[in-house]
Structures are given as structure tokens and as C-alpha cells.
Amino acid sequence: MMGQPVSGTRLDHLTRTITAAALLAAIAVLAACGGGAGGPQPQTTTIQNKGSDTMVNVAQAWAEAYKRAAPAVDVEVSGGGSGVGIAALIRGTVDIATSSRNMKPEEIEQARRNTGQTPKEIIVGYDALAVYVHRSNPLEAISTEQLAEIFGEGGATVNWAQLGVAIPGVTDDTIVRVSRQSSSGTYEFFRDHVLGKRDFKLGSRDMNGSKEVVELIGSTPTAIGYSGMGYATPAVKMLRISAQTGGEAFPPSVENTLNKTYPLARSLQLYTLGEPQGAVKAYIDWILSDAGQQILAESGYVPLPPEQRHP
């Protein structure tokens, strides 16, 4: 393709220097790791844990804290999405699948056929999906019907004026919709519970993470979007939500999530094949204890009420 010979001696030189530096760094890291591995190793048990991206941070935090509580148990956590974790459970390659949605009946049937065991669901906490707007937006409450008109395919709401909202200091009041990529569990939850399984309007800004959604809304006065309640920042505002237009609207909070008055609350669960046994059972019991629930709350989710916890 190239018409002229290209000399790259300087670039080569540069590349060599960079490669050498990278190698040195890698050796240093290896040496540092190797130093810590001395001494006799106690027998360790490994628990494989895979699934929900919403829960991957809390699953990681659990695994790290549990390493201190029970040094002989290694918990390996990976994300990929609720669907990925459930698929792995059906194949029998993981001990625990984390999921922000319930297993579908056909998935339970598949697991039973494949492994001969019935998946067991353990609810480990709750999450409220918050609807965020920019801090300067005067809107305080919105109904799920209004949200469907904004986000749903064929919905008529495109301007803030249609909702009777005037955003200060803005000339173009077109609503900037902030959504998630189509394979996200949060996206599915919003579609199923707000849009009634209809599709999203095209042209929304589809972010790749819960945090990115909140960041974009924080820098855009005309934006609206949804994300976990744990991701709130001072630049954004969480709206109160009502099931019907004109009905009583509830803010996303621990109480409203637990008593189910907040319309966009969902449970977070673990799935195991059959009743959990041995190390897996001990780990799940620990997650359900005050220590595990404390970590869940610190990660921005709603912990189980005290009577549902493990003593």
C-alpha cells in the first residue's frame, strides 16, 4: 500500500526503550509477588463466584473481607452479567451465581436437566434503581408512566416543557436521555418495569457503567437517566417516583425499598446448585450475617432487615 520506503530507526529505538522499561517493571512485580509466597501453605478451598455486574463490586468486597475472616477459603469473583453467571451455573462450572434478576423457569429447568440439582435462590440484599436529573433541574417527582413516555419507543415526551419544567439557564430544553448498554441487567430491569417490556427510544446516550450514567447527568443540565442509588453524587438529584401520574411519590431509600412502596426496587440474589454445603454454606451464612450485610450497605445497597439475617 505504501509508495515510499519508510525508515523507522528512531521509532525502533523508542520501542526498544519502552519494551525494556516494561520488562524491568514486570520483573520487579514478579519478584515482589514471589517474595510473599514463601512458607508452608495451608490447605485452601476455592469458591467460584460469577455473575451480575451490578453486584460485582460488593461480591469482590465480600471476598476480600472473608479472606480475613476465613484465610483458608479463596473466593474467586468475576462479573460478566447476571445472564453469564446463570449460564455458568447451568453448566455447573461455578459454585455461586450472583444475579440482579430472578432465574427464569426455563433456566431452572435447564439446570435441573444438566446437573440433576435444583438451583436454590438466596436473597442477600436489595437495590433501588434511582432516576437522576441534574442538580439545577427543578423537577422533584416523576411517575413511571412519564418515564415510559420519555424513554420508551414511540413515547411523545421530548422536551422538558412538555413536563412543565423550565430548567434555568438553558435555551434548548430537549431532554438528553442517559441509558445503559443493551446487555446490562439494569437496562433490562428498567425496560421490564418502567417500559413494560417495550423497547427504548433510539438516540439515548448508552453508558457502559452505573457510574458513567451519573457523571454524564451531573455535567448536563437537561439530562435524565437511571442508575443504582449507591452512585449518587452532589452534582445530581434523585427523583421521587410514583407508580401513577398524580399518585404519591416516594424517594429511593432503605425503608421504601424494604416496604416496597418505591416502584423501582429489586432484590439481589445468589444461586447455588441444591442446598449450599460446607465452605459455600459457611460463606453464604457469613454474607447473611451482620458483617456481610455491613459490607453490602457500605457498597451502596439496601441490606436485609435484621430478622432476615443469619444469626
Place this chain on the structure above:
Amino acid sequence: MAPTSSTGAAAPPRPIRSRRAVWGERGIELLIYASGMSAIVFILAILFFIFREAAPVLFSDRFSLTQFLFSTEWYPTSVSNVRYGTLALSAGTLAVTVLAMVLAVPFGVGGAVFLSQFCGPRLRETLKIIIELLAAIPSVVWGFIGLTVMSRLIVTYTGAPVGVNVLNGGIILALMSVPIIVSIGEDALKAVPDSYVEAALALGATRWQLVFRVLLPAARHGLLAAVLLGVGRAIGETMAVLMATGHAVQIPHGILDSVRTLTANIAAELGEAPAGSEHYQVLFLTGVLLFIITMLVNLAADLIIRGARARK
């Protein structure tokens, strides 16, 4: 020792190489032949792999190629009506690439001309090192700059509601392509025979006349190659555009609209599409589409260069 004593004998015996050396050399020849041929093997293997993953969906009843190419509706995980239209994604790729090239080509070619003709040797060496450093910045860092710095500047100076859009992606891609265009363009200008330059100067040409009438025409193939490598980088770039373009499926109506590109779409969705599902296969088909687009760009460049040579 007397030198005459040995020259008096017959011609010195031909050095005999050991069998090991002969076979060793043959082995090395085979090895470098294999490494040369491996490029072909790799490209065929890549082609085979992406086509194999994408092929089943082409023969599925629920999939229509017309819809794939000419519909703007991208609903890969819909529960009611799954639609795989990539027109908006292709339009996004096109918009960002064209804008990037509009910004990068004048800067890149201008920079190459400056480096080769208008600056002293010391400044040139310094600039070349800095430009190569610019080329070595990872794309995710560019994306980060787009997401944080550039988007704020765009909102402040253009009044756009969202700073991640075609303009942002175009500027970031231009910044990424300029170093490539400058480096390769400068090499192309350097490769123009000195006799051309000397002849032009001897005829009394000014520096500008030398650049516009002699250097640029003589180096145009190399410069075109430089620009097309820049285009290649712009089309194939993923991480930076994923972060800087706003990731919205729509045909852009202006440079302040957010778009999603083919590459960003694959990067965002492949990780969570269950392996072997229809969605997964369609994403591989998008990869095939990208492959065809870049192949056409390269082919066009080849034909342009060959056509130009044939006319000479």
C-alpha cells in the same frame, strides 16, 4: 615465513563447509520464509474465524441482510421485536472518521512539510521525538482526555447540551492520527531524490515553489499512504471513540450530535452477549463489515497509487 612458498602451490582448496552449516543455513532460510508467510496465514485465520462465528446468522430466517445494512434500528436484546440495523452505526463511524481527517490532514501534511523543509536539524530531532511520544499515548488515555477535558471545553464554547459527540471524537481521533501522518509523511518527503530539489533550486525556485511544485507532487504517493494509515487508525480506533462520542444510536444531524461507531458497539456489547447467540453472531458480522470497509479503503489506495504509476 616466506610468502612465495605458499603461492607457488596450486590454487588454495575451496573452503568446504560442514554438512551441519549447510543444513543449518537451510533451516534458517526455511524459518524466515515461514515468518514471511505467516502474515498470510494469520490474515486467513482471522478471516476464517470471524466468518465462521458470523456465518450461521446469515442463513437464519429471522435475519435480513437488507435490514442489517440499511436499517437504523439497533435493538439486539429486545423482548418484543429484535432488530439488527447497523446504518446508524456505520454513519457514526463515517461522520467521526471524516471529521477527524478534515482536521488531521492539513495539520499532518503541514507538520511533515515543516519538519522536512522549514526547521533546523536540532528542532527537527526534538520535534520528531515529541511527535513519536504523542503516537505512543494509549488510546484509553486519549478517550479519558475526551471524556473529561474536551467535553467540558465543547460544552463551554459551543453550547452543546452534551460534550461527548462527533466533534469530540473527531478531535481526539485527529490528535491520534496526526503523529502517524507527520512521521510517515516526513519520511515520504525525505525520500524525494535530492536531485529534484537541487534542480529546482538551481532553476531559482523559492522555498514555497519548491514545496508546492516539486516536493508535494513527487511525494504524493507516500503522503497518500500516510493519510490512509491515519484513516485506518481512525476507523479502527475503539476505546477513545467509545469514551468520547457519547454512544447514542442515531444518524448525526450535526457535529454536536452524539453517535455510536461500529467498533465501539462491538466493544460495548460483545462482552455480555452470550457466546454463540444470535446477538453474538451479529456482532461478529459487524466485525466482517468493518473488515470489508478497511479492505476497500486499502484497495482504493492501492488502485490510486497504481493508476498514478501507470500514467507516468
